[in-house]
Amino acid sequence: MSNASLSLTAAKARLLAYQMVYRAQSGHIGGSLSAMDLMTLLYGEVLRVDPKNPYDPDRDRFVLSKGHCTPALYATLALRGFFPMEDLEHFRQLHCYLSGHPEMGFVPGVDMTTGSLGQGISAAVGMALAGKMNGADYRVYALLGDGELDEGQVWEAAMAAAKFHLDHLCAIVDVNGLQIDGKTEDVMPTEPLDEKFAAFGWNVQTCDGHDFDQLRAALQAALTQDGKPTVLLMKTVKGKGVSYMENDPQWHGKAPGEELFLKGEAELRAKIAELEGK
């Protein structure tokens, strides 16, 4: 896909996610907006998945290890045709299958149940291990938050991925620098992430998480056959695209009221219009 087309899809996905959270008056919007460009690129041109055959055993796997960012995942899956767009309107509602966190078996395109941080990356390691045992061709991608790296289980998984030479596994960390209680560097310092992952036996790529050329190049570089898993540390802006939410930790998991919602919605709509050349 062209960068212009990806930008437009990402802008539409941001608006959908933003509306989902407002309508539900709950949900995690900040980290969904920061990850949206990556999600759009993954489902636009990287993942070998087929919305008509979501359980194809040979498909690439995607695990949303930062499982609270369902607004980003569901908006992306709906735009890709995994389920009807109108279902997004019932996100987090009692009788809708689009629950707060991803539940495999309930949502087409969701490959693993996640939401408790640190668990998804371990499952991704298991998926990659199964692929290796079977001589399968599929690749496994997992998206983590930088706050999620506080979890010890992430580092257990990192050791295992290196031990089993899972070079078809790519972990992507959404380094937006914020978690619920504030800045990651204040809540629990995790840097230097590049040196840590390298010391754990991983290839490390860093890039701007809002630049499609950089993201594309980094994901391409992850396709190694050198026996090492790759981590992509993508620098992002939490709340990207909605000015009052950007870099403000209070929008980690909170829905805006009507006045603020309309302000942000206007910004997102203006972005779409700009990209459509209107």
Next chain:
Amino acid sequence: MGEKIATRVAYGKALVEFGAQYPDLVVLDADLSGSTQSGMFAKAFPDRFFNLGIAEQNMMGVAAGLAACGKQVFASSFAMFATGRCYEQVRTSIVFPKLNVKVVGSHGGLSVGEDGATHQCCEDIALMRVLPNMTVVCPADAFEMRLAVKALLDHPGPAYLRLARLATEVYTETLPGYRFELGKGTFLRPGKDVTIVATGMMVGMAWDAAQILAQQGIDARVIDIHTIKPLDEEMVVTAARDTGCVVTSEEHSVIGGLGEAVCALLSQTCPVPVVRHGVNDHFGRSGKAQDVLNYFGLTPQGIVEHVHRALALKRG
């Protein structure tokens, strides 16, 4: 009654025995493969065994990922770590999505012995039993363990299998007409005065207790509940009706395990006196396994005493 054998040894042997028949079987361990006996499988099928190191939480997640891609996984560790340390990984990554993973906890109960309270897990059955979708299995002896492993290989979905460290006698092998079915209790001994419902190692002790009781003129029925969830409600209710009182016996806390499962069932179906025999809300302690069991009253004599309490309640 032949030589004594631990159920963990029977587990390792069964994995090897059935390994070729189940090509999708993958076995995981967390640096305890010598103790859990999964190491036997590692030796026989090195391509299908993975040691995850001392990292049980990741092991359960890896098990979930393998199962999500078509493998059937037995993930072994000590009961304390398999169910306690990574309780939430088991809950959310494995049991909620109904993945085909058997969580295997060796060294269940007090008979761990010398390692003491930190390693004597008397809460695992409670922790696993409370999970929706979960099957909980605690075989009585080595013979039954082999059949339980086979049954679990044919049972898609999550389950917990408890193994014991201590070598014990085999009771079930010579039972006439014995067959193993998940969710169905095994009738060991008929009796009309009281029913002893036991699981795991306590089944053998219940058998021995019944012999002591017979000498006292008390006719005790003995039931082996190897599957604590789903419980064989029909067998337990029938026994309660026939005998009018029940003693449960388990190498586990009296809170949350077989005893409470039986109480919950009978209170709503056939309210008769039920006396729970097990670990009375204590942590364990170090010592030779038999000494620890004696200290906490997990003996045939302990069961006999509980039977007398149940009979007194029944008389009113």
